[in-house]
Amino acid sequence: MGSTKSLEITGGHALNNLIAIYIAWIVAQTGLLAPDHPPINFVSATELARRFGSPENSGLELQALYNRSEGSIYLPRQWLPNDLRQKSALLHELVHHVQRFNKIELPCIAAYERQAYDLQIKWLREQGVDDPYDLIKTNELSIYMVSVCRDGS
Numbered sequence: 001m002g003s004t005k006s007l008e009i010t011g012g013h014a015l016n017n018l019i020a021i022y023i024a025w026i027v028a029q030t031g032l033l034a035p036d037h038p039p040i041n042f043v044s045a046t047e048l049a050r051r052f053g054s055p056e057n058s059g060l061e062l063q064a065l066y067n068r069s070e071g072s073i074y075l076p077r078q079w080l081p082n083d084l085r086q087k088s089a090l091l092h093e094l095v096h097h098v099q100r101f102n103k104i105e106l107p108c109i110a111a112y113e114r115q116a117y118d119l120q121i122k123w124l125r126e127q128g129v130d131d132p133y134d135l136i137k138t139n140e141l142s143i144y145m146v147s148v149c150r151d152g153s
Helices: 013-030 046-051 084-101 107-126 140-147
Strands: 040-043 065-067 072-074
Touching: 013 072, 013 084, 013 107, 040 046, 046 072, 046 084, 065 084, 072 140, 107 140
Parallel strands: 040 072
Antiparallel strands: 065 072
């Protein structure tokens, strides 16, 4: 098991500011209540893949991960605070944190992805990205596929 490096260890003052800004933006978009900041853990790509339940060499490039039971976010160790794609992945995971805090109930875990992707796309457009789907390497069909409930899961 890979070790995790917490936000405190990395001197995350700038990251804390970014999280506050993102949570405020999410709250402004949704009308939901603002939660406290979630714990942020920096882990290896292998650990990120393991936590997602996917082999590292699956071809899936994980940008971030939200652990709903812990209420914490996992970012890759090489996360760059000035990379728009990586910043949007953090915003996406913070949407899940806001959903959890507000006890949003949806028919399945996958259904939480729709709002997170919609807000991620909207935020990227506000940052001047012409094709947010291209930047985050997805499309509407892929988003639909990861956000549709199947067999009650």
